[in-house]
Amino acid sequence: MAVGVFDSGLGGLTVLDAVSRKLPDVPFVYFGDNAHAPYGVRTHDDIFNLTCAATERLWDEGCDLVILACNTASAAALKRIQETWLPPNKRVLGVFVPLIEALTERQWGDNSPPREVSVKHVALFATPATVASRAFQRELAFRAIGVDVEAQPCGGVVDAIEQGDEILAEALVRSHVESLKRRMPQPQAAILGCTHYPLMQKAFQESLGADVKVFSQANLVAESLGDYLARRPEFLGSGTRSKFLTTGDPAYVSSKATQFLRRQIVFEAA
Numbered sequence: 001m002a003v004g005v006f007d008s009g010l011g012g013l014t015v016l017d018a019v020s021r022k023l024p025d026v027p028f029v030y031f032g033d034n035a036h037a038p039y040g041v042r043t044h045d046d047i048f049n050l051t052c053a054a055t056e057r058l059w060d061e062g063c064d065l066v067i068l069a070c071n072t073a074s075a076a077a078l079k080r081i082q083e084t085w086l087p088p089n090k091r092v093l094g095v096f097v098p099l100i101e102a103l104t105e106r107q108w109g110d111n112s113p114p115r116e117v118s119v120k121h122v123a124l125f126a127t128p129a130t131v132a133s134r135a136f137q138r139e140l141a142f143r144a145i146g147v148d149v150e151a152q153p154c155g156g157v158v159d160a161i162e163q164g165d166e167i168l169a170e171a172l173v174r175s176h177v178e179s180l181k182r183r184m185p186q187p188q189a190a191i192l193g194c195t196h197y198p199l200m201q202k203a204f205q206e207s208l209g210a211d212v213k214v215f216s217q218a219n220l221v222a223e224s225l226g227d228y229l230a231r232r233p234e235f236l237g238s239g240t241r242s243k244f245l246t247t248g249d250p251a252y253v254s255s256k257a258t259q260f261l262r263r264q265i266v267f268e269a270a
């Protein structure tokens with residue numbers, strides 16, 4: 001009864017931790033496409049093809065339901081996957097909608113017309129591909145009116161994290177926050193719209209200031225997966241064992257994952 005969790009690299013581990021805490025009896029198979037990270041500078045076609053290949057590999061592990069714990073893949077490829085590629089007995093879910101429902105104070109599946117919400121000025125931090133897709137603004141516009149979103153493409157952060165360079169990642173986060181604040185001096189809320197960024201949450205929160213509410217996806221996705229599986233238990237696949245797969249060098253990826261997650265994680269070759 002396994003579920004697949006996919007990311008371009010290490011970032012999805014932040015989601016994996018939260019879903020495993022929420023659903024301790026479910027085996028999760030993690031797939032990190034570290035050999036091809038970062039996705040945030042790739043074309044949409046490229047992201048679509050890589051995401052489909054990873055998803056098929058997770059099906060082979062008995063995961064009929066795959067979570068794209070990657071905003072870039074969710075923004076650039078999920079709609080095309082669902083509309084043109086997915087067989088009826090499989091599901092692929094993204095990480096955007098739970099976050100936007102939380103920001104716009106909605107329950108799951110509330111499709112009522114857009115309305116005013118309490119947050120008016122929102123800073124969005126995401127990869128260049130996610131920002132360019134405008135997927136976040138689109139999903140938000142379905143649910144809320146009058147929200148001013150300022151988006152900052154955070155070039156270099158995913159790369160620095162994948163290379164284990166925490167000092168560079170932190171310096172880049174501070175400079176991206178400063179650059180956003182020149183355009184929006186007082187955001188009320190900030191969205192970490194890349195699953196790698198919670199690994200740098202402290203740097204984001206410190207640079208933004210304590211009065212800015214920082215939304216990150218891990219716990220929101222875990223809640224929503226719990227709800228989904230309660231409604232659709234047939235999508236718990238046949239896999240029985242949790243494991244970590246990577247297209248990168250398993251020893252290298254294991255050591256970086258262990259460094260960032262601060263617990264031992266052992267990857268095997270995908």
Ligand code: DGL
Pocket residue numbers: 007008009011012037038039040041069070071072073127130158193194195196
């Ligand atoms: N964790 C991915 C995301 O949420 C990073 C994408 C990348 O590889 O650039 O967007």
